[in-house]
Every structure is written in structure tokens, then in C-alpha cells.
Amino acid sequence: MLYDAHELGRTFLRGQVPVRALDRVSLRIDEGEFVAVTGPSGCGKTTLLNILGLLDPDHEGRLEMRGRSVSGLAPRETARLRLAAIGLVFQDFHLVPALDALDNVAMPHWRLHGSRARARKRAAELLGSLGLGDRLRADTQRLSGGEMQRVAVARSLVNDPAVVLADEPTANLDAEATSRLLDLLDGVHRDGRAVVIVSHNPTVVARAGRAIRLEYGRMAAEG
Ligand SMILES: Nc1ncnc2c1ncn2[C@@H]1O[C@H](COP(=O)(O)OP(=O)(O)OP(=O)(O)O)[C@@H](O)[C@H]1O
């Protein structure tokens, strides 16, 4: 099993007011599963994805990844595990503005394996497969929303992660680009990797093997 999550919870403070963003959500995700996460704005989807992405050490509950508790790991270990095993596509991309498209994608590979030349070769292949072969050296800040999204997806795949966690990755894409991205994620899935994708797009949800619906921070439905 890839993830075993028991009663995940998270409360944020908005000023003095506590906001219960996630409330006792338990779920299991197998290796290689394709899971969609849906639910209205503010229901806790990004909060859940951040916890699964080991980005939120302050969550409640217990999270195991591949049989190992990851809730209490030291920051360095967490960072290493994330780099090697988890690909993240953020809702607002989080690309590094000082780096061009190629180096945004190459960076995690370079950090994990240590060779910039190999990292760039791998990054160029991935960007090419996403139709960005002619944008490799583009200034990240000049890319369109859809192009940024594809750079973010390429970056998430560069270290061949066990799981890709993607937050609304098709939000800025037209139908054709959405279909290409989904084909790519299908390929990721067929390679045996898990994909967890937050989306409202019925086409995306239909491709997933399972859909989880959150409402008010709670698991509303699973099927
Ligand atoms: N850092 C934070 N500080 C305060 N409140 C937060 C923080 N992050 C999230 N929240 C609140 O927690 C709740 C869940 O937020 P979250 O971003 O997980 O929702 P979401 O389902 O991803 O929404 P959307 O579909 O709009 O992206 C919301 O009420 C949000 O305002």
C-alpha cells in the first residue's frame, strides 16, 4: 500500500477564528492507483494534497507511506522522501521565476542524482513529450498559464515518483491540451505509478479508477 492515512485533520487560524480545513479523513491509496479528489471550493482538497505531499508537518492524524510512518520524520528525511517518491503539481504552479522552463524541470533531478547534464537531458525529453520542445529556454514568467501547467507537470515527473499529486492540473488547459495531459497521466499510471488528481472536470474524474469527494473537510463519498 502506498498511503495509509488515519483520521487526518487540519485546523487553520484565520485571525482568531479557527477554520477546520480537514476533519478526520481516513483513506488508503494503493500503489499504482488513479484517484480523483473532488468537492466544492474550500472543502479541503489542497489541504489534503499538501498532507499527502508531506508538506504539512502540523497536521493531525497518522500518515503512513509504504508501511512507514511519515508524520514524525525529521525535515531532512521528509524532504529527501518527497524528492525521490512524490511529484507535486501545485494549483498555482510554484515555478521558480529565476529559472527557465528547462531548469525548472531539471532541478529536482539534479538535486536527487547530482548531474546537471543528465537532469537537463531528461527534462528536455519530458518537455518535448508535453509539446514544449520549442520552449525549453523560455523565461518562466513569460509562459502562458497552460504552458506553466505543463512545465509543472513535467517537473513532477522528472524523478519517476511513486505518486503524482496534482491540484487542478487541467484548469488552464483547452480540451485538446487537457486530453494530451490526461494521456500523459494515463501513461504515468500504466507505468505503475499512483496519480491523485484534484479536479472538477468530469473528463478527468471519468479517467480515474476511484473518486473521493470532500465536503466541509469531511469525506462525503467514495466510489
Ligand atoms: N494557510 C491557511 N490559513 C488559513 N486558512 C486556510 C489556509 N489554507 C486553507 N485554509 C482554509 O481551509 C479551507 C480549505 O482550504 P483548501 O485550500 O484545502 O480548499 P480547496 O478544496 O483546495 O479549495 P479550492 O477548490 O478553492 O482550491 C478553506 O476554508 C481555506 O480558506
Ligand SMILES: [Mg+2]
Ligand atoms: Mg485548492
